Amino acid sequence: MGFLEDIKGRAKAAGKTIVLPETSDPRTLKAAAAILSEGIAKVVLIGSPADIKTNSAGLDISGAECIDPANYSKSAELADKLAELRKSKGMTVAEAGDLLKNDSLYLGCMLVKEGLADGMVAGAVNSTANVLRPSLQILKTAPGIQLVSSFFIMIVPDCTLGENGLFLFSDCGLAQNPNAEQLAAIALSSAESFKKLVGKEPRVAMLSHSSMGSAKHPDVDKVVEATRIAKEAAPHLQLDGELQLDAAIVAEIGKSKAPNSPVAGKANCLIFPDLDSGNIGYKLTERLAKAEAYGPITQGISKPVNDLSRGCSAEDIVGVSAITAALA
DSSP: OOHHHHHHHHHHHHTOEEEEOOTTSHHHHHHHHHHHHHTSOEEEEESOHHHHHHHTTTOOOTTSEEEOGGGOTTHHHHHHHHHHHTGGGTOOHHHHHHHHHHOHHHHHHHHHHTTSOSEEEEOSSSOHHHHHHHIIIIIOBOTTOOOOEEEEEEEOTTOOHHHHTEEEEEOSSSOSSOOHHHHHHHHHHHHHHHHHHHOSOOEEEEEOSOSTTSSOOHHHHHHHHHHHHHHHHOTTSEEEEEEOHHHHHOHHHHHHHOTTOSSTTOOSEEEOSSHHHHHHHHHHHHHHSOOEEEEEEEESBSSOEEEOOTTOOHHHHHHHHHHHHHHO
16 A cells, blocks of 8 residues: 555544635645545635635535634634634724735634544645645643654655655754754654654764764754754664765764664655755656655644645645644
């Protein structure tokens, strides 16, 4: 069974509810129909009845709950709660009500916050910043997490490296140039995400252009310090660095460059030192190795909210919704 099929199976068993707030886009409605047809999750659609009717022509979305923000029975209750959450920023109940009526992302996050849904998937229409803003304002970061980051699950065909060709790459989508403390936090979040999503023990490599002191540079020092912080925070975790990519995943090279490392040569979680290297790395792997890339999946928010590429397909929305349901 492939990764996505396994995730869909776990999502079906979980019986979670996913909010899809971007019903002005036909891809969202096509995805909703597929999610319902496959039994991946229950679906809440947010939007005007006219948009939903137009964009779902020929599709069966009869199993979805459709919420019209202009006439939602729980609007006043949610506005009170949003105003309370944002009172330190001066938000009034009236302002909260207007926001929930006019911004489906805020309404979606409040549904998740109040347990009326288990997760949200958006980004086909909205930017990453727009998706994450209400998530952080309403749901906030999970306990003990200092920043939100992202990861990709990469599945490389005909590959025995990593977890039989499966890797987690992080961060490839959010943290531009994390400092040592932030890089350590990304590594710890990624290890937890790998265990939760893949069901295997993470083996985390802190990547660099240096292996165990082979080069000297402030960029290397950052990775060394991040490794120290992460090891101190989670001494049970198989995590090591700094490691070059080949030393991290190829057994012979790992033995040569880092003979005493518990991770070298067998890493399945690759932590990149900055967003440039992470983004380039996942796209190189996707294009040159013809790998499947699932993500970016957000980690660190107290409840799962995941961002889509604005170039995504309906099938992408289905896949990310299944992952979100499994994480929930």
